[in-house]
Amino acid sequence: MKAIECTRYGGPEVLRLTQVEKPLPKDNEVLIKMRATAVTASDCIVRGFKLPRRSPRGILMGLVLGFKKPRNPVLGMIVSGTVEEVGKQVTRFQTGDAVYGWTVKDDFTIRFGTYAEYKCLTENSTIVKKPEMLGFEGAAAIPYGALMALLYLRKGKIQQRKKVLVYGASGAIGTAAVQLSKYFGTEVTGVCSTNNLELVKSLGADAVLDYTKDDPSTAGNDFDFMLDAVGTWKDSDFKQQCRKASTVNGTYVSVDEGSPNATIADLELLNKMVEEGKLRPVIDRTYKLEEMVEAHRYVDAGHKKGNVIIAIA
Structure with a gap:
């Protein structure tokens, strides 16, 4: 499958389009065919290791993600797509469900990997079924x-x-x-x-x-x-x-004081607000997966309005 890899820390140019093995879901996981994701400020911080390496937060970041390069070279934490396959223990979702959310667990453990055509997540991850009124790109503009x-x-x-x-x-x-x-x-x-x-x-x-x-x-x-x-x-x-x-x-x-953690219930509340017209996604620009370098350059500039979205065919 196609994916964007970050094999070293640095500017947007360190990102490379490549081919990686398509993941297989475990018994408690769903395989999501990605339709869209987002480039967040957090993604850019990780890509560039934009924290002093000797600071407490920089040391923690290095311990979690890797000091010389990301342990998981495929970045991205926003999910928006369709469930293609479910593990035999999964009960929350079924094949064909349109879902969205993020890969951050409720203890703020981050599982990257959404800069790709497919992503596996456990069924208790912070993901919910997408309202029909919300497109995949719009859904990708909600979670972060x-x-x-x-x-x-x-x-x-x-x-x-x-x-x-x-x-x-x-x-x-x-x-x-x-x-x-x-x-x-x-x-x-x-x-x-x-x-x-x-x-x-x-x-x-x-x-x-x-x-x-x-x-x-x-x-x-x-x-x-x-x-x-x-x-x-x-x-x-x-x-x-x-x-x-x-x-x-x-x-x-x-927003940089401490590490927040979100639950499925939190995302369900936002989902309800979207359905009621109380919350709408704000999208500045949309790029293709192959244009990830340009998307990161734009976010790095610090002038985006709302969200920058990546459409994945």
Whole structure:
């Protein structure tokens, strides 16, 4: 089968289209014929080993993934496709089911391998049946951003919040966070660039701040929760001003604080929201599997809107 391999750490050019052996499902696994996947910021961090190797997180990353090169050269954690074969112990799915999800287990153990035409996963992985209204590419745009947003919003006790600020509201996590915050009944202000203001408004944001020209102090100082959907590694004076625009007891949560874990129930909640029209996928660009290098280059540039999807024939 076709797959994209990363045999060493580095820039997008280290990715190579190759042929690998098609996997066979174990008794408790399903074999998924992949129809789409996504290039996430996490994929690019892994591909480039973009953490200081002597830092605690860098050492942990090396221990888990490999210090000199990835132990599993086929990256990718987003699944969207059709069940082609099921193991004899499988009861949740049957042949022909359209499914989607991610390969991260509920203990945040990551099984890569979705940059390929087929992927095997245990039936208790974080995957669910895809709604008919959602295409395979749209489904691939849900798990990473929405699951991450849900988990970090919960960390900030979103159901107790009234006024939320989402910094980085136009990325994969940010676009989902805006929609989820509205779902939980909060007033949402999104922070993004000029080019993305209309997108964030269309997702339900009550107000938007343009970080290239606005003054956060004009938004007041009554945000009781700020979600930093960019991460503390990308700091700015504007972000620090946003943090000050909060209540004395306001909560700040960054997406690079700790390792979230998601369950099947979490993905089922998102699935329900999609069916109800409360959550919609945001896709910036779609590439073919053979165009993976270009897709990684685009994500590396740091200006994508929502998700970058890989269509797999």
